[in-house]
Amino acid sequence: MCLTPFFSHFGENLSEAEPVWLRKSSCCYMIHIYNNFMNSLVFPGNYQLIVPPEPIIAAPGDDVILPCRVDPDWNAMEKTVEWFRPHLRAPGPQKRVEYVYVHRFRKMDRDMMMETYIQRTSLSEGLRHGDVSLRIHNVSLEDNGRFRCFIPNLSIEAEVLLVVDPDFVKMTTAETVPQRTSPTPDEETIRTGESAG
Known part of the structure; x- marks a missing residue:
């Protein structure tokens, strides 16, 4: 043809x-x-944001990554990527969105962001491959809650739940992990909740 x-x-x-x-x-x-x-x-219906179904748990003072990626791969380097807290709105009659992070024209758009997040947030270095994960440094109890990623060019969004727990202790690589041995049938029953016979 x-x-x-x-x-x-x-x-x-x-x-x-x-x-x-x-x-x-x-x-x-x-x-x-x-x-x-x-x-x-770009055909918006062909893309989706992939986020973890379970919450991200951290202790106050931790640095966290809120995982989020476009599937299939999509170059977000020169596109707009917005992260915000859906339950937070600016005071006043306009009730505009308070942004945690805004990526426009290959850089952070500080004018659109909440002051408390300007020095503490960044995006993944994998933007060329659709990785739009948000890094938050030095999380506090005020960071507890939902974070929404929105990509206007694709009209897609997804939420990640961050739980900041003062009692949370993360396992570091410096800790020793016990060696796993083959379980007996009785131990396997306890671990999986299924009967052995």
């Missing part, structure tokens, strides 16, 4: 100065342009 009629305003005005291969294969050249154009379009 030739798409030359669709691109007739491109194909019929080729000058004599253009390479012979271009003049002889203008139909194929136009298909290549059309394919590149179609591949550059």
Whole structure:
């Protein structure tokens, strides 16, 4: 199928100065342009944000990552990525959104962000591959709650729950992990909750 009629305003005005291969294969050249154009379009229904179903638990003072990625891979480097607290609104009649982090034009947009998060937040370094995870440094009890990621270009959003628990103790790599041995049938029953026989 030739798409030359669709691109007739491109194909019929080729000058004599253009390479012979271009003049002889203008139909194929136009298909290549059309394919590149179609591949550059964004169809919002084809993308989704992947976040963990369970909450992220941290102790006050911890640095955390709220995992979030676009599936399938999507280059978010030059796009807008917004993280906000859905239950927080600015005081006043407009009740505008209070942003935790805003990425626009390849950088942080500080003018849109809540003061308390400007020095404590950053995005993943994997933006080129759709990783839009939010890093929060030195979390406090005030950070407890839901965080929503929204990507306007794709019209998709997802929420991550952060639980800041003063009694939470995370296991570090410096701690020794006991060696696992093969369990007896009785131990396996206790671990899985199934009967052995």
